Amino acid sequence: MADSILQQFEQLAKVKDVAARSLLIRKLTAEYARRTGEAPSDMERQLFSALVLDLYDQIDLSVRRDIITLLARTNHISTPLAERLSMEKDDMVTPLFQHSPMLSDDLLLHAVRVRGETVLTAIASRSTVPADLVDAIMARAFLGAIATLLRNLGAEFSSKAVMLCSIICQKSLEIQTELAARCIVDEVFFDMLNKRVEAGCPFLPTSFANAIETGNLEGFLNGQLRNGVTPQNEDLAVSREEAVVQMNLGEMTFDALLADLIRKQRKEDIIWFLRDGPGLSTKAMEHLLMTEGNKTLYRILGEQDVSVKTFEALMQWRIERLGLSRRHQYRDIEEYRQQLRYHSQR
Incomplete structure (x- = not known):
């Protein structure tokens, strides 16, 4: 040869x-x-x-x-x-991005962050899609690519990706349908979503969460299909602008999600979200929020890169909704600002 x-x-x-x-x-x-x-x-x-x-x-x-x-x-x-x-241009390279074993993970990740929806959907269709690629594809918020990931049993979903699915399906019946179908055939995926429902996840739509709690996902899915909700239904596409505001350069942003929950003023949702990462109990997180000057709370927020602006909103929410004193508000904000500065220099 x-x-x-x-x-x-x-x-x-x-x-x-x-x-x-x-x-x-x-x-x-x-x-x-x-x-x-x-x-x-x-x-x-x-x-x-x-x-x-x-x-x-x-x-x-x-x-x-x-x-x-x-x-x-x-x-x-x-x-x-x-x-x-x-x-080459996106419309020429989709077979390569979908199948080629010679494209490095770094090249695929870069493509996910800069190429168009056709390339993202091709990568989402690969026989195996590692969790970091799934996270990056989810962060671009193209509905078709996300639906493709949910249908691809070779796609590995992280807890962050499952979280974003929960957010997006609030405004997309198509994604709700794909989530239900994935849960039925993928026990690991179902367990991840079910644990969030049991813990009181504030993002999943009530009807979908009820279907999980009652073990009626097949009934929920059949109902969606009877109503004409299919992967080709484009009328229900989620607003990319609304989804992208919750991410940053291919990574989902904890800060934006927390800020959104603070704006909605739901105490149980804020507690659930803050305790989910460090794995604390609801009672333990509520205690941290009720304790003035608690450095553990500041550390948890700092590790998640919560901005000073969102921290200030959280402090104001604690004063208005939990009855904490305003006396040390500015001191706490300045201490948190210094903590973030120190954390960024490490």
Whole structure:
């Protein structure tokens, strides 16, 4: 095979016409991608990849598209070639992002943060999608990509991703439907969501939470389907602007979620949210909120990068709703500001 590649390389070097050269490299790629028998040697892989890279900028756009399609599912190319192919426009590279084993995790994560919905949906369809990629895709808040993740049993959901699903499904019956379907077939996912319901998660819609509590998810799902709620229903799409405000550069923001709960003034929801991360009991978190100058509370908030603005809103809420004194309010805010400054310098 190595000799054959070299021979065809020599032939391509003699061809000056762009169209003719493009056709020849398409033929060579098809032969290479569809070969049967043993996998190519490292030498063959490097020779072929170097050949395509060397001529890539001289190839017609339509042939580039064909090359990407032919090579998308193979590991018989070098990482540099896979990375070069991935630089094409979104509508050309979806097969590569969905299937290629040669794209690094860092490249995939960067693509999730900067590419369009078609690429995100392709990555969400990969046979395995690690938790950090799921978090980043969720943070872009494209409804179709999130629905694809929920249908993909190879997608690994972190507790943060499950939390965001709970938030988004408030305004999307489609995501509620996908959540219910995932819970029915994925016991681990169901356990994660069920624990949040049992703990009083303030984000899940009441009807969906009741279906989980009563063990009637199949009935809930059937009802959704009877009402015409399907993955293709675009009328119920969540507002990306509303979702994106709760994230920051591909990571969900604890600060924005806490600020939103403070604005809604629901004591039980604030307590649930604050205790969920450190794993405290409701009684323990309520005690921290009721105790003036409690450094443990400040530490918990600081570890979650809660901003001074949100901390100030929480202090004001404690004064108005929990009856704490206003006497040390400004001192507490300044102490927390100093703590954040110290934490950022470490």
